[in-house]
Amino acid sequence: MKHLLLIFFLVLGACKEKSAPLEQTGSPAPAGKAPLADPRPAIVAFGDSLTAGHGVEPGSGWPELMQKELDQKGYAYRVVNAGVSGDTTSGGLARLDSVLEIKPKIVILELGGNDGLRGLPVASTRANLEEMIVALQGGGARVLLAGMTLPPNYGPAYIAQFETMYTDLAARHRLTLVPLNLEKLGTPTDAAARLMQADGIHPTAEGYRRLLPYLMKFVTPAL
Numbered sequence: 658m659k660h661l662l663l664i665f666f667l668v669l670g671a672c673k674e675k676s677a678p679l680e681q682t683g684s685p686a687p688a689g690k691a692p693l694a695d696p697r698p699a700i701v702a703f704g705d706s707l708t709a710g711h712g713v714e715p716g717s718g719w720p721e722l723m724q725k726e727l728d729q730k731g732y733a734y735r736v737v738n739a740g741v742s743g744d745t746t747s748g749g750l751a752r753l754d755s756v757l758e759i760k761p762k763i764v765i766l767e768l769g770g771n772d773g774l775r776g777l778p779v780a781s782t783r784a785n786l787e788e789m790i791v792a793l794q795g796g797g798a799r800v801l802l803a804g805m806t807l808p809p810n811y812g813p814a815y816i817a818q819f820e821t822m823y824t825d826l827a828a829r830h831r832l833t834l835v836p837l838n839l840e841k842l843g844t845p846t847d848a849a850a851r852l853m854q855a856d857g858i859h860p861t862a863e864g865y866r867r868l869l870p871y872l873m874k875f876v877t878p879a880l
Contacts, residue, residue: 697735699759700727700876703749703789704767704803707837708740710865712854717862722869723876732880737761745771746785753789757796763879764793765835765872767803769823773811779818783826790830799879801833802826835875 702708702720710718720738727734739756741748749768756764766789772782786802793800804823807816827834852864860868 695735697733698762699737700734700763700765701737701739701756701759701761701798702765702767703739703756704765705740705744705771706742706859707770708738708765708767709742710738710740711742712859713862713865717865719865719868719872722865723872726869726873727880734762734880740767743771744768745775745777746782746789747772749789750785753792757792760796761793761798763801763876764798765801765803765876766790766793767837769819770805773805773807773815773819776811776815779815779822782819783822786822786826787830790826790832794830799833800830801835801875801879804834804836833875833879835872 700723702723708718708720710721715721718738718740720736720740724736727736737759739752741752746768766786768789769782769786772785773779790800790802802823804820804827806820809816811819823834826832852860852867854861
């Protein structure tokens, strides 16, 4: 269970994809009419392959599911998918301006897992995350920070530094910390396989459906 948990949320760099423009998950404009700017405040899902929805059908990732949930519950927000598979915190910094241009009200920041899997210095990962956090808060966004861990083969000292990085940043900048793990979803061990794609790395559409209610517990108070 623990190993599936780590793979589910952290092995996000195994299959890189070409970066794409930020995608808004709301409904498209009617055929024959020019698209109108969506006036609703934005929630930006800013992350890597877990956010990008690698390997599932369009509309099956958690940002798209969140848009449907918000619409059904009458929350007037638009969810923008800013997930790029394989992205690191340095990659996030490189595209931070495109996120700031949206003027988001809420940002779910899900980056750092690929830094850890590459064994990058925790200090540099922390500095990158902190720069993004400060800029996003300066732009008026409320930041929800996804906290992560690493497989045990990375060693207890490195793992401890990595995990502490997220809790420290959340405390320092008064962020909502969102611990990402399957145990929080209450997923039975015998059902875990249905949450993973055949590659054993990325979540299935069912996995994303299980993830959404957990994420909404943190997002809803920020609306």
